[in-house]
Amino acid sequence: MNMALLHYRGGLMDGVSLEMDKWKKVLEKLGHNADIVAGNKKEGVDNYIEDIGFENKLYRIINKNAFEKLEDFTEDELVKAIELESDKLLKNFEKGLEKYDVIFPNNIWSLGAFLPTAIALKRYADLHPEKLFIAHHHDFWWEREYFLNSTSKKIEKLLEYYCPPVGKNIKHMVINSIAKEELKKRKNVEATVVPNVMDFEEKSFIIEGLNKKIREYYDIPKNSIIFLQATRVTRRKAIELAIDLIEVFNKKVKDKKGEILYNGERFNGEILLAFSGMCEDDVYFDELKKKAKELNVKILDMYNAVEKGIWSFWDLYNISDIITYPSILEGWGNQLLEAIVAKKPVVLFEYEIFLSDIKNSGLEYINLGNEYEMIDGFVTVNREILEKAADELIEILFNKEKYYGIIERNFEVGKKYFSFNTLENIIRNLLK
Template sequence: MKIALLHYRGGLMDGVSLEMEKWKKVLTRMGHEVHIVAGNRKEGVDVVVEEIGFENPDFAMMNRNFFGGVTDFSNEEDFLSFMKKKEEELFHTLSEVLEDYDLVVPNNIWSLGLFPPLGLALSKLKKKFIAHHHDFWWERKHLIPKSERLREILERHFPPDLPNVKHVVINSIAKKELQKRKGIDPVVVPNVMDFERPLTSEDMYHRMREELGIDPGTIVALQATRIDKRKAIELSIDVVALLKRTLKRKTPLYNGSVFSGEIVLVFSGLCEDVSYLEELKEYASLKSVPLLIFSERVKEDTSFFWKLYNVADFVTYPTILEGWGNQLLEAIAAKKPVVLFEYEVFRSDIKPVGLRYISLGERFFRRENLVKVEESVLQKAVEELSKLLCDPSLYRETVEHNFEVGKKHFSLERLKEILSREVLV
């Protein structure tokens, strides 16, 4: 088959872009011709349709008026008329662009409704669809329109229940909610990782640290998520600050080095909230936690994102809300131990497979606009982390165990099995 993987953007480091690349790799191995069709010009995007991209002025304007309240039109009727016109334009554009494809896989276009005319236009195409839902609009308060009429559009059409559309979700919680809301029974396809391609090596560990000027005795914590408030990155700062106070200088480490007393926290993800990044810088300074921020470099060179896993001694994953958990899988594939907050989807879909991790618990509260966990939970996590970083056997056993578990449950081979048996049928 000739297959189009469709999204607003591609070739970037967001979860949807990453999963499309994995689907493309697996579907191509299965003998299909696969193209990523998106609205941005980026390496990895095979077909560019600028009309559906985030950079399109109509996209931003539509988003602002649909979710934030109609402000750019004299009344709601005028806005709805504009939407209808845009829907017709997109229908003609997509009819031409997607004409030769046997199967179209829209990613999140029918899930969040960020650009409603696009979803409505897609529904009119006489194509075979697999709707890949990574998140849903009802999971995000800011993506619920203030207007009842506009909200009804989402409730009726996002996602659509059509005979030519098969639905895929990434976790069991979303499956139950979609069944309840729409009577649709989707297939659960978890996010996956390529466990056959080594992400790290001992040689690269030393080379990357030398390149970045990081002393062999310095412990590096890696925060590989995008910089966004729901990632609760302040918890990573708390972990590093307490670890620095707990671990004694000149303590032998798992890799044969001796702890210098220094711990740095590295940010490798793209920044999606500049004001939040400033808050994190201020908080890290208050806690005496050095930060190395490579967001801009990664934006220019995505390969550098993957290289940064080499410098890490452990990975922090304190996110409080995830549809799945790409950076968790990346850490496992990179053979790095993980300190994580047990968010809801982790508890329901990932925890049962038996990964070994250092827990920040499953309850949080806010203090002065920062996410916090109980001091006793943080203390226990840091004690476990200290033990792990100072025990070569425990470190090795932990990361190797997780690698094998990840390979079994979340590999490209597992994706191929699910697509063959449950999706492409």
Template sequence: MNIALCHFRVGETDGVSLEMEKWKKVLEKMGHNVYLVAGSLGTTDGYVIPELHYRHEVNDKFVRNAYHELTDYKNEEEFKKEVLEFAGKIEEGLTRFVKEYNIDVLVPNNIWSLGWGLPAAIAFDNVSEKLGIKCVAHHHDFYWEREKYSSPTCNFVNEILDNHFPPQHDLVKHVVINKIAQDEMKRRKSLDTTIVPNVFDFNATVWDKDDYNKGFRERIGLKENDIMILQATRIAERKAIELAIDLVGELIKDENIKELCNNLLYDGRKFDADSRIVLVFAGLPESEGKYIELLKKRAEEKNVELLFINDIIEHSRCELEGKKCYSLWDAYVFADLITYPSILEGWGNQFLEGLFAKKPMVVYEYPVYKTDIKEKGFNIVSLGDTHVVDEDGLVKVDEAIIKKAAKECIKLLTDKEYRNNVVEENFDLGKKYFSYESLEKILSGLF
């Protein structure tokens, strides 16, 4: 079959882009022809429909008027007219693509679930029905999960959310990525769904130090004996990155520094008085308002050093404008620990990456971790599963939990045998439950 995987963007380091690449590989292995369709391609190949762009200025205006305040239009009718006109442009581009490439199945990713692209949802539904194209709708995140989409400004927006998020007709099969979403879809929309968890290629070549990345630490300003704590996710409020700052703030306290100085690190390096513990951000900054400034303020208060390196991280290794860029995988190679403090995830790509990279992980037990992942038996440093929000809107967990987590991190940084046992056991569990082979079994029943 000819299958089109569709999203607002592809070829980037966000979770949906990464998952689409995995589906593409597995579907091609199954003998299908697979195309990528998006508003932007990043560093991959595909078909562009410009109006699908994640940050298209017209769609930004629609989002603002749909969920914040209807201020750019005289009335609801004028807003509706412009949304439908824009949907028509997307429909035109998608129809042209479907006919040109003889597409049998469309796979919209988040287009019918997130609430971000109102015109896109309408357009995809129209194309499916008018051309009789089957769809496997891959829902990663839902509008009802996000505060942003909780207060539609008019009836038209409510109607779109009711009718197209997601559409309910026989041409569409629905895929979700966790048990919570499956239950919610049944409760809210009376729809049956198939759970397809995030997966990873556990048979891939192990990420390692090589001639291309050997200068990575030096490039980002780290010395050989510095400890690199990697936050690989995008920078957004729900990632609760402030918890990683709190953890590093605890690690740099005198008693913990003394413990590190009194022992060799797990790989034989010597941590000394001149060594630093640095929190490195590899992901795209996608936060609302002042979040990054608040993170910097929290870090300053706790004397935590932050490094923002997304400007040299790309979807894959490349050279841009004469500048050497690394893949996200290169960042993992040089990390000593991974922080994953998200309070909300649709599933958790970076969790799987950490398993494959064989790095110890510090994890906040977000709801989907508890329902879909924890039961598999992974050995993680836990930040608990309850939190409060302070006056700045930043997340906090009990100080005792941070202290306990820091002590566990010290053990993982200094006890080679213990560390190896933890990461090898986690790798084996990941391969057992979340591999490409397990994905192929599920997809063979959908296509």
């Protein structure tokens, strides 16, 4: 069958784009023709449909009036503008989706990031009962404060009706059990839980010797300790916790200079926190840099090399000794799986979905706890937790048997529960 993985955007490093890439591989392995269809022209997008995404000229103005402040329209004029744009986008869908038998809308019917697209797609589904729509809900509008601040009851009603909609030819997928329960409560529909997955058979981005090559590019000695923050730079990632941890670790590891690391190198005393993800909040990143300077934590931003194509996002996992994942809010956790496939130990904060959907799998990690408070705009955890985590890090990084034991056991857990085989089985059931 011909299948479309549909999103506002594709070919990027956001979680939805990454998941669609994985779905494409699995669908093609199952014998289907699968295209990534999006509203942006980017390498990795197979079919471009104009104006359904964030490049639509009306995107910012409609959203500003719908969720921030009515300035350009009255309430009725705003609804009318949304309807008119939906009429136009319906025509775009008629042309762009014609050849597909099964369409997987990603977030379009859940996040409500551009209401005209959600409305147009529902109308298209109603006009084509012969097509199957399996909606993949990664994030819901009721989970984001921005979308909760709707300027009118009419906008709220549109969100409630279309995000997500209900229809005979529409099935629903969510990425965690909490979302499944909430969707059942709100819309009385049953959803299939689909965890994030990784290809545990594909090791092409773990190339022997690449660690050394990239470190030489950045003039980093092979016997330094590198923490990698591989997420995007945005506040919910709570990257300040990684800085706090490294500050404690720096003090505890001083007397380890000259001792042998897990990889056989003699530790030179240098510790870096490297960033490989795109920055989505410049103000926040500046705050992090200031905090790191005050706490004597050295940082390195490597994303420019990704943007320029010097290194891939995947390559940069191989520069690190350990991955920091202190996020306090995740729909699932792509970077966690990436770290497991890349065979790196992980430091993580036990965010809600990790506790409900992932922890029982048996993954091993350095724990930053599951409670925090906000102090001066930063997420903070108890100092004792940081002290304990730093001690565990030292035990792992200076113990070859322990280090490799953890990463190999985690790899097997990931392969068992979060591999492409898991996704294949789910897709087969959805297509029955």
